[in-house]
Each structure stands twice: as structure tokens, then as C-alpha cells.
Amino acid sequence: ETGVTQTPRHLVMGMTNKKSLKCEQHLGHNAMYWYKQSAKKPLELMFVYSLEERVENNSVPSRFSPECPNSSHLFLHLHTLQPEDSALYLCASSQVISGGYSPLHFGNGTRLTVT
Amino acid sequence: GIQVEQSPPDLILQEGANSTLRCNFSDSVNNLQWFHQNPWGQLINLFYIPSGTKQNGRLSATTVATERYSLLYISSSQTTDSGVYFCVEGAQKLVFGQGTRLTINP
Numbered sequence: 001e002t003g004v005t006q007t008p009r010h011l012v013m014g015m016t017n018k019k020s021l022k023c024e025q026h027l028g029h030n031a032m033y034w035y036k037q038s039a040k041k042p043l044e045l046m047f048v049y050s051l052e053e054r055v056e057n058n059s060v061p062s063r064f065s066p067e068c069p070n071s072s073h074l075f076l077h078l079h080t081l082q083p084e085d086s087a088l089y090l091c092a093s094s095q096v097i098s099g100g101y102s103p104l105h106f107g108n109g110t111r112l113t114v115t
Numbered sequence: 116g117i118q119v120e121q122s123p124p125d126l127i128l129q130e131g132a133n134s135t136l137r138c139n140f141s142d143s144v145n146n147l148q149w150f151h152q153n154p155w156g157q158l159i160n161l162f163y164i165p166s167g168t169k170q171n172g173r174l175s176a177t178t179v180a181t182e183r184y185s186l187l188y189i190s191s192s193q194t195t196d197s198g199v200y201f202c203v204e205g206a207q208k209l210v211f212g213q214g215t216r217l218t219i220n221p
Contacts, residue, residue: 035158043148043160043203092158104152104199106211 023091
């Protein structure tokens with residue numbers, strides 16, 4: 001059983017819908033990440049929260065809005081998405097340690113389809 | 116589902132040394148990727164290599180799909196190569212190896 005839980009596992013939404021992806025980590029970590037995996041493309045980093053502050057935003061369109069209310073929870077709010085946003089969205093967590101971060105632990109992902 | 120095993124789990128080398136990291140799979144692979152997690156936590160894609168050999172500077176990777184393994188070669192190691200290296204298989208669902216922690220000492 002993974003220490004990082006993502007819900008829902010699958011999501012189908014229209015371009016005018018608003019939905020949210022949820023991630024919860026049970027590992028006591030203090031850094032959380034959103035990644036996007038598109039078909040036949042490398043994994044892309046979207047957002048990084050370290051100690052509940054956003055430290056990375058890799059030029060992600062504003063139709064993706066992250067929220068990190070505490071160190072255990074991470075959300076990705078979605079609105080007015082495009083069909084090309086269909087992908088696997090992965091959440092990960094790690095621990096800030098002296099000299100860097102511990103290895104990432106990934107959730108199982110949310111498979112998003114935009115129609 | 117597919118199992119991904121990486122070896123060695125830990126590797127400590129002096130700057131300038133060469134290294135080989137290995138990834139074994141329990142089933143055939145179609146979407147293999149190698150990543151480097153640097154000491155600042157960022158996960159950087161190194162290679163998308165479901166088969167064959169690719170090279171990028173001091174790094175190269177080879178995947179022999181029929182024999183269910185992939186190798187990552189790092190030549191003339193530098194301290195900035197330190198971190199954790201993951202191999203990952205999948206498209207609908209990603210399966211990560213447990214990683215190889217590489218430490219390059221000056």
C-alpha cells in the first residue's frame with residue numbers, strides 16, 4: 001500500500017468543468033510535488049511545495065491551480081482545461097533534509113481525460 | 116503487474132570514476148525512462164529509452180527489451196551527478212524502481 005494516496009484514480013471532465021485532484025501523504029514528509037505524464041513524453045514537474053510554501057512553478061498554465069493547506073495534503077484545482085491536458089497526474093512527497101531531499105515517493109496517479 | 120528492480124541500491128565513488136546502474140524488469144517494457152533526482156529534490160528526465168542506446172554527454176543508456184534490462188552509464192563522474200537515479204516503466208501506470216543512491220566525492 002502506497003504511503004501517497006491520490007484520488008480519484010480516474011477522472012473524465014468537460015472543458016467547462018471545474019474539478020480537483022487530491023493527494024495525501026502518510027509518510028510525515030514536508031515536501032510535495034505535482035507531476036504530469038503525457039503519452040510518449042517525459043515526466044514533467046508542475047509544482048513543488050516545500051514546508052507548505054510553493055518553491056517551484058514550471059510555467060504551468062493558470063488553468064491549473066495548486067493548493068497545499070498543510071504538509072500532508074496537496075490539491076490540484078482544474079478549470080477550463082483543454083483536451084491536450086489529458087494525462088496521468090502524479091503526486092509525490094519527500095522530506096527536506098540537510099543537504100537536500102530524501103527520495104521521492106509517488107502516488108498511483110490520477111488518469112485525467114478532458115473531452 | 117510489472118516489477119522493477121534496480122541495482123546497486125547505493126554507490127559511492129570518487130570524482131572522475133565511471134559507473135553503471137542497472138534496472139531489471141519482470142516483464143516486457145515499452146516506455147522506459149531514466150530519471151535523476153538531484154539533492155534538491157528535483158526529478159530530471161535523462162532518457163526515454165524503451166529500446167536501443169542513447170547518449171547525452173557523459174551519460175548513456177541502453178535498453179535490451181528482449182532480455183528485460185536497462186543500463187545507465189555515467190562516465191567521468193562529477194559531484195553534481197550525486198543523487199538518486201530511478202528507472203520507470205509505464206504509460207497508463209508508472210512503475211518506479213526503488214532507486215540507486217549515487218554519491219560522488221570530490
